[in-house]
Amino acid sequence: MQNKYFKFYLMTLILLFTGVISFAQSKTGIIKGTVVTSDGGAVESAEVSIRGVANATTDRNGNFTLKNIPAGDYMITAKLVGLKADTKSVFVTAGETSTVQLGLQASNEQLKEVIVSGGKKNKFAVKESEFVAKMPLKNLENPQVYSVVSKELLKEQVITNFDDALKNAPGVDKLWSSTGRGGDGAGYFSLRGFAVQPTLVNGLPGLTNGSLDVSNIERIEVIKGPSGTLFGSSLISYGGLINTVTKQPFDAVSTDVNYVAGSYGLNRLSVDVNTPLDAEHKVLFRVNAAYQEENSFQDAGFRKSTFIAPSLSYKVNDRLSFLLNAQFLRAEGTNPTMLFFNRSAPLIYNNVAQLGYNPKNSFTSNDLSIKTPVTSVQAQMNYKISDQWNSQTVVSRGSAKSDGYYSYLFEGTKKTGDKTTSNGIFDRWISDQNTNTETTDIQQNFTGDFHIGSIRNRIVAGLDYFNRTSISNSSNYAPLGAVKPNGEDSGVLTRQSADEAIAAAGYGGNSRTTQEVYSAYVSNVVNFTSQFSGMVSVRVDRFQNGGLSTAAADKYGQTAWSPKFGLVYQILQDKLSVFGNYMNGFSNVAPVNAEINGVPIVTTFKPEHANQIEGGIKTDLFDGKLSGSLSYYDIKVSNIVLSTGINQYSQGGEQYSKGVEAEFTANPFPGLNITAGYTKNKSKLTNAIVATEGRRPTSAGPEDLINGWISYKILNGAAKGLGFGFGGNYASKNLIVNDATVGVFTVPSYTILNASASYGTGNFTFSLKVDNLTNKEYFKGWSTLEPMRPRTVSGGIGYHF
Known part of the structure; x- marks a missing residue:
């Protein structure tokens, strides 16, 4: 019956979409033109716009195209930072193409000087994205909040690992590092009170069994709030999602080589090569590659990796183009040291000082390593159906493996009389991992930009198929000694002993489980006026759980609906907007084997849902020199499954998460760039089991987070090319265990400061970075305790040719 309803809803969406296409008759025209200098040279990257109607950026030949312009008379403007703008009149006739040429009062030589001395007006404010809304949409037009970490910021901070890159995203804090264990994936982070992983690459599934490599990152997008309407439920959380955008080929010949060396044996070599492959520049190729090795700051531990990411684009003609991206990561290392607290017995310690843990103890051996190879391939076909409609077909295939030793430290218990408590001794359990997680995702998207009367519509409609298959032939867990936090260890940490x-x-034998998701979605942005717009979106999602080794009781299917609404009013066109949204996320809930009055039954549940209300403001002032956002959100999760006794369950638990987020980036004058963020989150569980009722969930992380970075580069004079940077992070105390029965374990607040210096001359760039300037001892955790790195120093040299 559910399948019948699902097919009915799916057909309804398809017919609705087809009707919209038929209704959108062309009453618009096109403007094509060129922007040139006073001596006739082409101006690349100039901004061309009709206020409140459309905008574009010129290509390397100075050409631009504005599509779907309603018939009428307009003023069109071309501008580039540092030069006087040019404005001309143009008349648009329905169904025809108008041409215009705009000129900037500068020679080619003057233009080069402006670009070199001025650079980007705000290199930290890279907000425009085709992934956040699955369509081209300006930040000020989007009723959803998102943060962007740019490649320029990563380069300036000499970032060599993905976890450090996310320290620049407001409201994101690490819960624990990637373990390498099969199915665990990348590290876990808190976002708006919920745990989240970086699982998307270019808006598609990008699972990994280890940390991602930073050499191929164009930017990292942290999209806030439950986003089930456009992205489903399988790879994101109610707090939001983390999408990594990779570097793509461009029309130029360019090569960058960088070497970084630093504390604890860090050696890293990376290469970025880009080139056209044919005389007509229709086929473009780019490859990023990196090799890195690094030891732990503890008494044992290491990680080494080899990474290569080729990318190929082919523009067949003005209508059809193809894009192929691939990433191959081969990594080997030891598990990060984490102490797992017993979650069923009262704690005997409540903080790090009482525990007496020496963070230099790794409790591992370099002999006990694990390999985590990852392969990811994405293929994309883009076809221009008409001036109003485009088609995008994308296929993604991934494989993430775990092969080797995984161990963890779990606190034991002791019994005194009738009372059982934890004993402060952590038993080591080890397994021989042999797992593989394979993903396939196929999407078909149609995007349109058209007018119905005087009202502009921008729409995306899509179908999505996702498959995740997990294969395991791992061993059972075996005991291998026990440790005390002060350093005592009874285990023999050799391969022979482990084997x-x-x-x-x-x-445990072979296992093979499969999850499949069939989805359809539609999202439309309607411009009621040039300043007032609304977004209406809906998704239907059919989830199937199964697989060869999945028990019959565990095979199930669920259908979920996910709506989204948003309003944006631009108080100052393209400068200041106020927004509000309602967003929905959902999770599929598996049936469980339960008992009622001693009779075994299979209990089924409805999907779990999260609903968010949010409002705030966004700015892009002073020609992009000051950008930011301020918002308040309120998230309620309902239908949480609770254990009400042995083999007894009910569905009715709730979680509330609300907070304030503030973020801004600024470029007050050339050379000076600032980015900063502050978030405050209040989370609690209600209608929960007695032990957690009214308490903050451990996945919520610290309540208060601050991040900031300020940098200055000298652009003129004898010291031209010299730059400095300074910033860091603050996190309030974190309740990594918070339970009425077990107790509370608190990780103290901390402030970490970092600094950098760089110098660029000719094709060379030299850099120096010091992380954790004050050598602060601090920890992360999520019912676990993990020590973080002390002071580290790294230096780099780069050459561009």
């Missing part, structure tokens, strides 16, 4: 223990524990 003997694992052989005694045996293997």
Whole structure:
């Protein structure tokens, strides 16, 4: 019956979409033109716009196209930072193409000087994205909040790992590092009170069993709030999602080589090569590659990786183009050291000082390593159906493996009389991992930009198929000694000892599970006026859980609907907007084997849902020199499944998460760039089990977070090319265990400061970075305790040719 309803809803969406296409008759025209200098040279990257109607950027030949312009008379403007703008009149006739040439009062030589001395007006404010709304939409037009970490910021901070890159995203804080264990994926982070992982690459599934490499990152997008309407439920959280946008080929010959060396044996070499492959520049190729090795700051531990990411684009003609992206990561290392607290017995310690843990103890051996190879391939076809409509077909295929030793430290218990408590001794459990997670995603998107009467519509309608298959032949977990936080260890950490223990524990046998999701979605942005717009979106999602080794009781299907609404009013056109949204996210809930009055039954549940109300302001002032956002959100999660007794469950738990987020980037004058953010989150569980009722969930992370970075580069004079940077992060205390029965374990607040210096001359760039200037001892955790790195120093040299 559910399948019948799903097919009915799916056909309804398709017919609705087809009707919209038929209704959108062309009453618009096109403007094509060129922007040139006073001596006739082409101006690249100039901004061309009709206020409140459309905008574009010129290509390397100075050409631009403005599509779907309603018939009428307009003033069109071309501008480039540092030069006087040019404005001309143009008349648009329905169904025809108008041409215009705009000129900037500068020679080619003067233009080059402006670009070199001025650079980007705000290199930290890279907000425009085709992924956040699955359509081209300006930040000020989008009723959803998102943060962007640019490649320029990563380069300036000499970032060599993905986790450090996310320290620049307001409201994001690490819960624990990637373990390498099968199915765990990348590290976990808190966002708006919920745990989230970086699972999307270019808006598509990009799972990994280890940390991502930063060499191929164009930018990182942190999209805030439950986003199930456009992105489903399988790879995101109610707090939002993390999307990594990779570097793409461009029409030029360029090569960058960089080497970084630093504390604890850090050696990193990366290369970025880009070139056209044919005389007509229709086929473009780019490859990013990196090799990195690094030891732990502890008494044992290491990680080494090899990474290569080729990318190929082919523009067949003005209508058809193809894009192929691939990433191959081969990594090997030891598990990060984390102490897992027992979650069923009262704690005997409540903070790090009482625990007496020496963070230099790794409790591991370099012999006990794990390999985590990852392969990801994405293929995309873009076809221009008409001046109003475009088609995008994308296919993504990924594989993430775990092969080797994984171990963890879990606190034991002791019994005194009738009372059982934790004992402060952490048993080591080890497994021989042999797992593979394979993903396939196929999407078909249609995007339109058209007018119905005088009202502009921008729409995306799509179909999505996602498949995740998990294969495992890992061993059972075997005991391998026990440790005390002060450093005592009874385990023999050799491969021989580990193999003997694992052989005694045996293997659990093969398992193969599969999850499939069939989805359809429509999202439309309607411009009631040039300043007032609304977004209406809906998704229907059919989830199927199964697989060869999945028990019959665990095979199930669920259908979920996810709506989204948003309003934006631009108080100052393209400068200041106020917005509000209602957003929805959902999670599929598996049935469980339960009992009622001693009779075994299978209990089924409805999908879990999260609903968010949010409002705030966004700015892009002083020609882009000051950008930012301020918002308040309120998220309620309902239908949480609760354990009400042995083999007894009910569905009715709730979680509330509300807070304030502020972010801004600024470029007060050439050379000076500032980015900063502050977030405050209040979270609690209600209608929960007695032990957690009214308490902050451990996945919420610290309540208060601050991030900031300020940099200055000298652009003229004898010291031209010299730059400095300074910033860091603050996190309030974190309740990594918070339970009425078990107790509370608190990680103290901390402030971490970092600084950098750089010098660029000719094709060379030299850099120096010091992280954790004050050598602060601090920890992260999520019912676990993980020590973070002390002071580290790294230096780099780069050459561009």
